[in-house]
Amino acid sequence: MPGSYPVRILGTGGYLPVERITSELLDERHGRAAGSTAARSGVKARHYARPDETSSTMAARALGQALEASGLSGADLDLIVATSVVAEQPMPTNAVLVQRALGLEASGIPCFDVNASCLGFLVALEMATLGIAAGRYRRVGIVASEIASKGLDSSDLETSSLFGDGAGAVVLGAASAEAPGSIDALRCATYSRGADFCQMTAGGSRYNIVTPPPRPEDYLFRMDGRALFRMAAEKLPRFVSAVLAEAGCTPDEIDLVIPHQASGLGMRYLRERLGFPASKVVDILAERGNQVSASMPSALHEAVSGGRLRRGQRALLLGTAAGLTLGAAVVRF
16 A cells, blocks of 8 residues: 555553633633633633643653553653654753653653644654654654643734643554554645744744844744635645545545644534544544644544544544644554
């Protein structure tokens, strides 16, 4: 089968911060008309990290759960890959901090980060899949951990109503006749004419404490959701057709669609324009919000732990990210 790799998802895990923030609370906190936060975003509640819940501690909890589901310990991993849009600190990487949080600081397990905006998990999945298929690794832990709440502008209803914090993880390993599974397609495409639609312009090497930005709010997240959606909608139908052709299957042969939880509009587009029935789409947006790169693995974990995705079934992982980047994978669970 074109693009098929004998790689199996061994287990999944997730972590939600303790504090649940309802849309009603945000209305009160930011002086908005009652119901405006939920109406704008389609999100009823999301979770925000407390000061003692860092990117690495949340990631360690999620990856620990995935290891337990796999029947493995951290010492069984050959690689740890962490993904986030904004890491816990510029250096060392989140993956290094996750290794330490798991009690593996003397293990020597290689660690590195991936940043591909909201599709970081999917890019990490591709890298790990190719490494396992090539025989370089036996078992890889991938974890996405995001604290989006600290980068939101409360005066911007579009963004401050949509995002939440959390972590999601998987453990990958080689498939076999006794433990079947496969990654049947992997595909990404980037169109950088959309680079300005989602951005944080300060906090890197361009604008920082040494060379301050023109405005303090440049440290916060900005998004032109309408422009991003229009561009994604233009590209997605052909992109989805290509990834399904690569996997050698039709839309009807997909048992479950596990999307990045981008927005209420994006979730409706999947159902109404791409033709996937609601019964096949994992939608956790209302209770999680957009968890950035943690959205997709969190939705995957919900599908597995809730019994919606079972062994032998085929799932389409699909999403968009700043860039604009499109990404998808077809997974035989």
